[in-house]
Amino acid sequence: GQQLNQSPQSMFIQEGEDVSMNCTSSSIFNTWLWYKQDPGEGPVLLIALYKAGELTSNGRLTAQFGITRKDSFLNISASIPSDVGIYFCAGQLGSNYQLIWGAGTKLIIKP
Amino acid sequence: KAGVTQTPRYLIKTRGQQVTLSCSPISGHRSVSWYQQTPGQGLQFLFEYFSETQRNKGNFPGRFSGRQFSNSRSEMNVSTLELGDSALYLCASSGLAGGDTGELFFGEGSRLTVL
Numbered sequence: 333g334q335q336l337n338q339s340p341q342s343m344f345i346q347e348g349e350d351v352s353m354n355c356t357s358s359s360i361f362n363t364w365l366w367y368k369q370d371p372g373e374g375p376v377l378l379i380a381l382y383k384a385g386e387l388t389s390n391g392r393l394t395a396q397f398g399i400t401r402k403d404s405f406l407n408i409s410a411s412i413p414s415d416v417g418i419y420f421c422a423g424q425l426g427s428n429y430q431l432i433w434g435a436g437t438k439l440i441i442k443p
Numbered sequence: 444k445a446g447v448t449q450t451p452r453y454l455i456k457t458r459g460q461q462v463t464l465s466c467s468p469i470s471g472h473r474s475v476s477w478y479q480q481t482p483g484q485g486l487q488f489l490f491e492y493f494s495e496t497q498r499n500k501g502n503f504p505g506r507f508s509g510r511q512f513s514n515s516r517s518e519m520n521v522s523t524l525e526l527g528d529s530a531l532y533l534c535a536s537s538g539l540a541g542g543d544t545g546e547l548f549f550g551e552g553s554r555l556t557v558l
Contacts, residue, residue: 363545373551374549375486375547377547420485431545433485
């Protein structure tokens with residue numbers, strides 16, 4: 333079946349650092365989405381991307397839809413404690429197709 | 444606007460029993476999707492309902508079933524529970540047929556423990 337390779341699996345960072353994570357696939361996607369899951373809660377949509385090459389920001393978060401349509405990345409600038417959680421990428425092959433999910437990147441801030 | 448509501452939040456069952464989980468979507472949303480989340484497997488798609496019809500189904504055995512009512516509320520049922528069914532079950536609603544935009548609104552989940 334279709335797969336998304338999300339990396340890294342986990343990140344230990346210092347508060348104030350920038351963070352970068354990405355998802356790649358061998359398939360071409362029409363949509364890329366990034367979700368964040370806080371402990372004990374369901375995932376929440378952060379950014380949705382619908383066009384190849386699209387670069388979209390949401391506060392300190394920036395995500396890009398890769399030109400080849402096979403990848404996407406998410407950057408977080410100047411991380412703060414509330415950024416901890418699990419970040420998921422999800423791709424959609426087209427309308428009426430179910431989302432394909434990455435395995436998640438767990439963000440941990442070093443004390 | 445109230446979010447997606449899932450009940451119960453926590454439950455403990457024993458092997459062989461069955462369980463029913465409930466999901467109330469955001470008012471006006473007609474699509475409801477169900478996911479199983481385990482630490483090692485991430486988010487696994489179970490099924491999606493739109494206007495009381497199952498539109499898509501993931502690769503789960505027939506012990507996992509669901510339905511949607513005319514008010515868009517949805518239930519999922521797992522029969523003959525196995526230890527491996529212990530997981531967080533997440534429900535997500537969407538304003539359109541779930542496949543249209545990929546923008547899902549998740550509930551807090553129902554955490555099932557099978558002993």
